[in-house]
Amino acid sequence: MTPAAAKACLAPLQSAMANFAEAPVRSCLKAVFSHNADIQLGHPFGRLCGPEALYDTAYAPLFAALPDLERREMIVMAGTTPEGQDWVGIMGNYMGSFLAPWLDIPPTGHLIHMRFHEFYRLEEGKVTEMQAIWDIPEVMVQANAWPMAPQLGAFLSTPAPMTQDGLNLSGDGEAAMKRVVAMLTDLCRHPAEGGPEIMQLESHWHPRFNWYGPTGIGTARGIAGFRHWHQIPFLRGMPDRKLDAMGDLMSHWIAEGEYVCETGWPNMRLTLSGDGWMGLPPLGQEVLMRSLDFWRVEDGLIRENWVLVDLLDIYRQVGIDIFARLAEFNKARPGGSITLTNGITS
Numbered sequence: 001m002t003p004a005a006a007k008a009c010l011a012p013l014q015s016a017m018a019n020f021a022e023a024p025v026r027s028c029l030k031a032v033f034s035h036n037a038d039i040q041l042g043h044p045f046g047r048l049c050g051p052e053a054l055y056d057t058a059y060a061p062l063f064a065a066l067p068d069l070e071r072r073e074m075i076v077m078a079g080t081t082p083e084g085q086d087w088v089g090i091m092g093n094y095m096g097s098f099l100a101p102w103l104d105i106p107p108t109g110h111l112i113h114m115r116f117h118e119f120y121r122l123e124e125g126k127v128t129e130m131q132a133i134w135d136i137p138e139v140m141v142q143a144n145a146w147p148m149a150p151q152l153g154a155f156l157s158t159p160a161p162m163t164q165d166g167l168n169l170s171g172d173g174e175a176a177m178k179r180v181v182a183m184l185t186d187l188c189r190h191p192a193e194g195g196p197e198i199m200q201l202e203s204h205w206h207p208r209f210n211w212y213g214p215t216g217i218g219t220a221r222g223i224a225g226f227r228h229w230h231q232i233p234f235l236r237g238m239p240d241r242k243l244d245a246m247g248d249l250m251s252h253w254i255a256e257g258e259y260v261c262e263t264g265w266p267n268m269r270l271t272l273s274g275d276g277w278m279g280l281p282p283l284g285q286e287v288l289m290r291s292l293d294f295w296r297v298e299d300g301l302i303r304e305n306w307v308l309v310d311l312l313d314i315y316r317q318v319g320i321d322i323f324a325r326l327a328e329f330n331k332a333r334p335g336g337s338i339t340l341t342n343g344i345t346s
Contacts (some may be wrong), residue, residue, distance in 0.1 A: 001086040001122060003078035003170070003256060006153040009125050012090055013077075018071040020096075026055055033127045040265050042133040042290065044103065044323060045185040054130070065107065066096030071116075074159075075166035075294055075306070077261055079173065079254030086122045087254050089261040091115070091166070091294050091306055093157065095136070098143070100337040103136065104327050105143050109338040113157045117292035117308040119252070119263040131263045133292050133308040135227055135344065137215040140326065145333075147325035148315070149279025153218020153229040161296050161304060166259070172253025176297040180260045183302060184243060191239050201226070216278060216311045221268045237277030238270035251290075260295045272318065278311065280318065287317045 013028040029051035039048040045058050063069050073092035080086050098112040114135055121129035140146050141155060142323045160166055183204035201223050211220045213230055221230040235241075243249070251264035266288035275282045290310040295302055315322050 001080070004271075006078035006086050006088050006122055007076060009122055010090075010120060010127070014073065014090075015210075017071040020059075020063055020071065022063065025059065027049075029055055033130075034123075037126075037128050037130060039130045040132070041091055041251040042136070042310040043316050045301075048327065049263055054268045056111065060100060065100045065102035066094070066098055066112070067100075069094060069096040070238055071095075073167060075161065075167050075169075075259065075261075077254060077256045077259050077294075078258055079211055081254055083252075085252060085301075086265070087252050088120045089254065089263065089294065090118050090120075091142070091261075094171050097340075098139070100174070101335065102139070104323055104330070105136075105145055105337050106330055106333050106335070108143050109340060110142075112139055114138050115158050115306075115308065117263075117294070117306070119261075119292060121252075131265045131290075131292065133214075133290065133310050135215050135308060136312060142217055145326060145330050146156070147329050148216055148311075151216050152233065152286050153213055153220050153225075156217065156219055157308065158212045158219070163224035163296070163298075169256040169259055173257055173260060175300075176260050176295070177253065177255040179297050179302060180262075180295050188241070188243055191235070196227075206298060206303040209302055212306045214307060214309045217309070219342065233277045235279065237272060237274045237282070239274065241268055241270045243268055258297045260297070261293060263292045265290050278314070283318055285318055288313055289314065 002184040010032060013032045016024040016028040035050050037050055039054050041048065041058060044153040048054055048057055070093060071094055073090055075091040093113045093115050095111060095113050098110060100107055115138060116134050118130065118132040118133060120127045164211060186200045186204065190196055205223060208222060211226050211230065213219060217230055220226045238251045249267055249269060251262050251267045255263045268289040269286065270289060271286050272280055272283045290313060292308050294306040296304040312322050
């Protein structure tokens, strides 16, 4: 399937979700998805089967909390993986007025944003598999209901690519793919093969690159920001990280033009052997990580990297119930929905 044909399969659903309403979204999900599609969502939604379960479990509660829900896409890319699978990867934000509780997160009455990375595998024109992470912690922060350790990086509504071309991608992505794979290969050489210099960050990353991490880690600018606000605590806590193609680890890679994306469910194995990452102690426990990423290459170097990790699932694996903590932190706050008048009548 060509990238254009793959994108065309999802276009009706994307159009319906831009200005969300139940009937057209349900109809498009049923038309676009196989009836028994394997749907894997981040914690707490988990694994679902088919489009009806996807709507009822994930979208219906979100739409109830954000009754003017809209979906704003910033990157849409498609391609065939080295294994011969056709995938579409989409990055953007769900946005809307937060007027009713969602996942026990108290409403704010204000516009909120939640980044999503969603990947769809297509067979004979139908979605047969979906892997997606929603940045639910991003909503917790905006609701002043944060139950975890403070993040080191900056908090912001993640922007679209600087080049503003994320919705019109085309072309051979081989060179961009080689750059990203080489970067990851060098990252994994430390610490087993040498000190931090062996990762050769300067040879892969643009001097002014932005690393847009998940809420809980945050955004970093340049190599210094990347090291201080993400890499140092990450490697101190889990120096033995291992990527891809190891038994139950598997990633799906596609590239278009200067863009690369990857989804893995899971795609990294790590041991929490050190202290200092996300407030987690050195438990000596192995965890599996789901990471869904997009990269943009500029002049042969990585200029932007959008990263979502299912951090809530990491906490789940080590026995920490983030949603129970959320309820404890916010039990004294008023519950229920918020009603806003039109500003004219009282």
